[in-house]
Amino acid sequence: MNDDATIESLRDRLRDFAVARDWGQFHKPKNLAMALAGEVGELLAEMQWLTDEQVHEKLADADTRNEVEEEFADVFLYLIQLADVCGVDLIQAAHAKITRNDDRFPPSQSVF
Amino acid sequence: MNDDATIESLRDRLRDFAVARDWGQFHKPKNLAMALAGEVGELLAEMQWLTDEQVHEKLADADTRNEVEEEFADVFLYLIQLADVCGVDLIQAAHAKITRNDDRFPPSQSVF
Amino acid sequence: MNDDATIESLRDRLRDFAVARDWGQFHKPKNLAMALAGEVGELLAEMQWLTDEQVHEKLADADTRNEVEEEFADVFLYLIQLADVCGVDLIQAAHAKITRNDDRFPPSQSVF
Amino acid sequence: MNDDATIESLRDRLRDFAVARDWGQFHKPKNLAMALAGEVGELLAEMQWLTDEQVHEKLADADTRNEVEEEFADVFLYLIQLADVCGVDLIQAAHAKITRNDDRFPPSQSVF
Numbered sequence: 001m002n003d004d005a006t007i008e009s010l011r012d013r014l015r016d017f018a019v020a021r022d023w024g025q026f027h028k029p030k031n032l033a034m035a036l037a038g039e040v041g042e043l044l045a046e047m048q049w050l051t052d053e054q055v056h057e058k059l060a061d062a063d064t065r066n067e068v069e070e071e072f073a074d075v076f077l078y079l080i081q082l083a084d085v086c087g088v089d090l091i092q093a094a095h096a097k098i099t100r101n102d103d104r105f106p107p108s109q110s111v112f
Numbered sequence: 113m114n115d116d117a118t119i120e121s122l123r124d125r126l127r128d129f130a131v132a133r134d135w136g137q138f139h140k141p142k143n144l145a146m147a148l149a150g151e152v153g154e155l156l157a158e159m160q161w162l163t164d165e166q167v168h169e170k171l172a173d174a175d176t177r178n179e180v181e182e183e184f185a186d187v188f189l190y191l192i193q194l195a196d197v198c199g200v201d202l203i204q205a206a207h208a209k210i211t212r213n214d215d216r217f218p219p220s221q222s223v224f
Numbered sequence: 225m226n227d228d229a230t231i232e233s234l235r236d237r238l239r240d241f242a243v244a245r246d247w248g249q250f251h252k253p254k255n256l257a258m259a260l261a262g263e264v265g266e267l268l269a270e271m272q273w274l275t276d277e278q279v280h281e282k283l284a285d286a287d288t289r290n291e292v293e294e295e296f297a298d299v300f301l302y303l304i305q306l307a308d309v310c311g312v313d314l315i316q317a318a319h320a321k322i323t324r325n326d327d328r329f330p331p332s333q334s335v336f
Numbered sequence: 337m338n339d340d341a342t343i344e345s346l347r348d349r350l351r352d353f354a355v356a357r358d359w360g361q362f363h364k365p366k367n368l369a370m371a372l373a374g375e376v377g378e379l380l381a382e383m384q385w386l387t388d389e390q391v392h393e394k395l396a397d398a399d400t401r402n403e404v405e406e407e408f409a410d411v412f413l414y415l416i417q418l419a420d421v422c423g424v425d426l427i428q429a430a431h432a433k434i435t436r437n438d439d440r441f442p443p444s445q446s447v448f
Binding site: 004005006007009010013014017020021028029030033034036037040041043044047050052055056059068069070072073074075076077079080082083086087088090091093094095096097098100101102105107 | 116117118119121122125126129132133140141142145146148149152153155156159162164167168171180181182184185186187188189191192194195198199200202203205206207208209210212213214217219
């Protein structure tokens with residue numbers, strides 16, 4: 001697997017990016033959490049007036065797809081930075097949560 | 113690198129999880145985007161009345177740390193599922209965005 | 225018009241509520257903004273797996289309607305408190321924005 | 337009390353605004369809930385890199401204050417529209433919630 005394919009590679013680029021601009025002073029947990037919520041809001045705004053079918057059409061067109069991908073990227077990048085300042089391993093936390101959910105929601109039961 | 117350390121390993125577990133419960137019917141872009149926003153809200157709720165110092169104290173205690181990590185996991189898991197149904201490669205989109213930001217915000221300039 | 229029907233009547237009750245519990249110390253702009261985002265997340269969570277028709281059915285049943293109304297209330301109450309600490313008159317700001325939007329989006333033009 | 341000072345006056349202007357542009361077709365619960373989350377994200381973005389003191393300075397300057405007020409207005413206007421399509425009386429729901437919270441959080445007890 002290529003090293004670029006890891007979250008760590010993104011985390012490291014983001015650390016360098018922040019250091020080069022002296023932005024580390026702003027990267028406190030609450031600030032980054034607010035920025036994350038802001039970017040999620042922008043991702044939702046890409047879809048809010050569309051049907052799910054229209055979302056897929058937007059993703060099938062290279063130009064409009066790019067706008068949506070940028071919003072995904074912004075959400076992911078702030079999530080990585082927030083996890084970084086909080087010392088949270090996203091991949092490990094996510095695996096642990098799926099394992100817990102496997103217990104909480106047995107496949108044989110209807111939960112709705 | 114261990115295969116478990118990839119986003120794909122999480123995506124695949126989430127796909128299996130949804131298939132086993134017949135939840136795929138709910139996993140449309142807008143539903144997942146709303147779920148993502150909901151989980152980000154829960155992550156913010158973990159920090160909203162705390163100072164940044166208190167957030168770090170919460171993360172330093174194993175019990176309370178676990179609550180925060182679960183919220184990180186929930187956000188990440190919905191982001192992965194939303195990206196999956198939208199056919200977006202999070203890692204690639206994120207690298208592309210950092211590269212673009214490198215151009216938009218030259219280190220030598222003040223942006224504030 | 226009944227005095228209870230005003231935003232000011234809610235604002236005043238919220239001020240008294242916070243004073244009685246010494247919560248004013250937590251009611252800073254960023255904290256309240258995060259709490260607002262958290263409650264909006266909970267409101268979205270009430271609807272995320274439903275169709276719009278099912279949302280209306282949920283609202284037509286007294287028990288489930290109550291859950292949704294509570295989330296609306298929570299969002300509104302934090303919005304009022306955030307506006308209060310920021311010294312923003314919500315009604316006046318909203319009227320001004322509608323007037324601006326009337327200019328920005330003339331009815332005769334298609335904007336989509 | 338002036339009629340313009342009511343939420344109903346805003347609701348009615350928003351209804352007229354939507355009718356004049358044939359936007360009612362987009363104003364379904366889930367779409368409006370996403371729009372609300374999007375605008376809350378923009379409101380948070382106004383504050384995310386600032387300290388609470390800097391938020392107050394931003395509000396003390398007429399130009400920058402205006403930007404913040406517009407975001408407050410956008411949040412409030414979507415909240416009113418979402419409540420309208422859901423048939424929820426915001427003022428009444430908010431009073432009911434404060435009354436409930438008075439019971440849940442007795443002033444004499446510490447809740448933290």
